[in-house]
Amino acid sequence: MEKIKLIDEKGKRIDGRGAKDLRPIKIKVHPLNRADGSCYIEWGTNKIIASVYGPKEAQPKHLQDPLRAIVRCNYDMASFSVDERKRPGPDRRSSEISKVIGEALENAVLTNLFPRTMIEVNIEVLEADAGTRCTGLTAAGIALADAGIPMRDIPAACAGGKVDGKIVVDLRKEEDQAGDADLPIAILPRTKEILLMQMDGDLSEKEFYELLDLLADACINISEMQKKALLDRYKQEEDVEEDKETKGKKTENKEIKKEEE
Amino acid sequence: MVKIKEIVVPGQLLDEGEIKPGQGAYRDRADGKIYASRLGVPLKRRDFINVIPLTGCYLPKPDELVIGIIVDVAPSYWIVDVNAPYPAVLHVNDVPWKVEFGETSKYLSIADVVLIKISRVSETEQIQVSMRDRNLRKFVGGQVIEIQPTKVPRVIGKKQSMIELVKRYLNVWIFIGKNGRIWLNGEGKSTRLAIKAIRQIEKEAHTEGLTDRIKEWLEMNKSENM
Numbered sequence: 324m325e326k327i328k329l330i331d332e333k334g335k336r337i338d339g340r341g342a343k344d345l346r347p348i349k350i351k352v353h354p355l356n357r358a359d360g361s362c363y364i365e366w367g368t369n370k371i372i373a374s375v376y377g378p379k380e381a382q383p384k385h386l387q388d389p390l391r392a393i394v395r396c397n398y399d400m401a402s403f404s405v406d407e408r409k410r411p412g413p414d415r416r417s418s419e420i421s422k423v424i425g426e427a428l429e430n431a432v433l434t435n436l437f438p439r440t441m442i443e444v445n446i447e448v449l450e451a452d453a454g455t456r457c458t459g460l461t462a463a464g465i466a467l468a469d470a471g472i473p474m475r476d477i478p479a480a481c482a483g484g485k486v487d488g489k490i491v492v493d494l495r496k497e498e499d500q501a502g503d504a505d506l507p508i509a510i511l512p513r514t515k516e517i518l519l520m521q522m523d524g525d526l527s528e529k530e531f532y533e534l535l536d537l538l539a540d541a542c543i544n545i546s547e548m549q550k551k552a553l554l555d556r557y558k559q560e561e562d563v564e565e566d567k568e569t570k571g572k573k574t575e576n577k578e579i580k581k582e583e584e
Numbered sequence: 585m586v587k588i589k590e591i592v593v594p595g596q597l598l599d600e601g602e603i604k605p606g607q608g609a610y611r612d613r614a615d616g617k618i619y620a621s622r623l624g625v626p627l628k629r630r631d632f633i634n635v636i637p638l639t640g641c642y643l644p645k646p647d648e649l650v651i652g653i654i655v656d657v658a659p660s661y662w663i664v665d666v667n668a669p670y671p672a673v674l675h676v677n678d679v680p681w682k683v684e685f686g687e688t689s690k691y692l693s694i695a696d697v698v699l700i701k702i703s704r705v706s707e708t709e710q711i712q713v714s715m716r717d718r719n720l721r722k723f724v725g726g727q728v729i730e731i732q733p734t735k736v737p738r739v740i741g742k743k744q745s746m747i748e749l750v751k752r753y754l755n756v757w758i759f760i761g762k763n764g765r766i767w768l769n770g771e772g773k774s775t776r777l778a779i780k781a782i783r784q785i786e787k788e789a790h791t792e793g794l795t796d797r798i799k800e801w802l803e804m805n806k807s808e809n810m
Contacts, residue, residue: 359641377641378669379669380670389708433621437709438708438709439670440670468594468622468623469623470639470640471639471641471734472622473594473608474595474621474622475610475612476594476595476619477595511595512595513619514614550593550596553593554593557790
């Protein structure tokens, strides 16, 4: 079988992106009413819902920390999220991702404010197309802010890697599978502290640092989108309200007409 | 156009220099500047800068009046859910009745709704509540709704202006607990309208000139419904 060409002569990738370009990102804040905070994100064809509950009393009790809150994360992929049906329920991969995302978020949250409690983060992958742990973490950061949980900064995450010998940001499925390396990172955008970093494949030291710089810039871009989405939620309500006001005026007008009749 | 207040997100720079971080803000030791830690509206007050949060859970403070629900009964105390991350303890010494040991369930049983005062919050966030004060009682009749605890001050309004407005227009008994639970009692139709009004206030809490708009809204709906 002939190997697919992932980067053409002009340096364009299979979906026409350049090396530093991200896939289109769409964020909706607070799609769920029952959870304390939630976020729906579409990142390329990744579709993920993150929800946050708490802080609440830590269960099971032996996990309680008398000095700080614990963050428990549960990453789960829907059975229909991948090409071939995934057996539902936790597995090795999702347990690992839950652990690393939970630990990354724990370092962003000001946990000392809520001793003995638990903050529960659920990340549900509805559709997966590479980079779901970064997408999930980005969504979880927004959901935490939406739940009103005190944080040092909103964490942002992005993956990158080496494809056809070139360093690129935000891999899609084909690039992830046929590429040479994959490096997901999560940072606090303000201080550029690294919360999560995993690497799969080989990179030289020079390539690694080059990619790290590109990813930091990408995360800062993502952070701007996160902030915009959070602020937009309160602006949108304004628009809805304006509509209502105009409607109200219409009904008033009708009443006046009735009176005239 | 309705004016909205400026909103900050976690990690946003608030101030640098001498001012102290209040609630919803923190000073980064690395650069000495003050950043927001929550999503909310920044507010400078004397030598503090605070972020009044838009969302978040209720954290009890002493002397606040809250509406609690009894969730467990023990021989000499009750466990009360006050909508906080921690359960609260109501001891038999803190109720207005003389309760014999083991007869706690004769006075308050599970799912009873009570108006209580936070009497003590310890360092480790252990909460003690009391019913020994004027007007503290068990609620009989009416209904309880929950709103975002962070929006309670807005629903009450400056010098209770907002809630007095709703009460005056609709003739409903309303009591607002600091923990975001609201008890209402009144005629069915007007109670429903009052709940609608409260939800409206909750939704638009971050906007300015809200009292006037709610007044208009009540005016409009009252004429339609009654």
